[in-house]
Amino acid sequence: MTALDETGTVGPSARLLQLFEGHRLTPTQRRIAHALVRHATQAPFLSSVEVAELAGVSQPSVTRFAVALGYDGYPALRRQLRELGGGEPPAVESPADAVRNEHQQAVLAEIEHLRHLAELLADPEPIVRAARLLAASRTLPVLGLRAASAQAHGFAYFAAKVHPDVRLLDEGGSMLADRIEQAAAAGATALMCFALPRYPRELMDALLTARECGLTVVTVADSAFAPVAKLSDLMLPAAVGTGLVFDTACAPMMLGRVLLQTMCDELPGAEAKLEANEQSAAARGLFLE
DSSP, rough: OOOOOOOOBBOOHHHHHHTTTOOOOOHHHHHHHHHHHHHTTTGGOOHHHHHHHHTTOOOOHHHHHHTTTOOSSHHHHHHHHHHHHOOOOOOOOGGGOOSSSSHHHHHHHHHHHHHHHHHHHTOHHHHHHHHHHHHHOEEEEEEHHHHHHHHHHHHHHHTTTTTSSSEEEEHHHHHHHHHHHHHTTOOEEEEEEEEOOOOOOOHHHHHHHHHHOEHHHHESSOOTTTTGGGSEEEEOOOOOOSSSSSOBHHHHHHHHHHHHHHHHSSSSTTTHHHHHHHHHHHHOOOOOO
């Protein structure tokens, strides 16, 4: 996704993504790239030690990462980041702004993830392209395993209100490949995938099956550098929070809802179907209010 700021120029996160595109990075190097993208405005002012701490890697790994990108070392990479512009030195925190506990830190981190997502959504083209692919698929399989199953379930629940044939794939096992093949035989041309850490091995197998069936894979993942990127035709990144015992996924959920909204604009008769659903729910007294 290419993000534009209010002036119509590419935002700092998108500039970093463009800088890293086309390079074959190791898993450790992808973690570093992901950390820099998440902290795009501060990245030009971070030392290699600070970047290592953010990414949870060693300082020499940051140096090797810079070399892998074609720079003499991290200082040269940081100079390039400053030349790209868009960042500001980290503000000095006042005592009144100090976070008092880990719960507040987790919430503020999620807010930052949503701000980052808003920056990426400044360019609507990737979302529109994804919505058109999904809307045009006569049968729409929605895949999400383990930690991502809740995202897939929510997306499939709402998508079924406007799409004629949505098939939720939220359980692994030997039947998963069969269900993907059956969806393709029923007319599916695209597959919606939610991929969140930790990534199940069988998720990769499922995406391989989807590709073999000729399906176009649209993936919402926590990072553009997630392992599923190589098996996805269109990646839509949205970071997860890691400050609590269990990851939080507010940004991926929000991105899924944005995609659903855009699908409604692409599906003929979507508004009429939503109205019919409301009338049916009212007639049956389905909801309390």
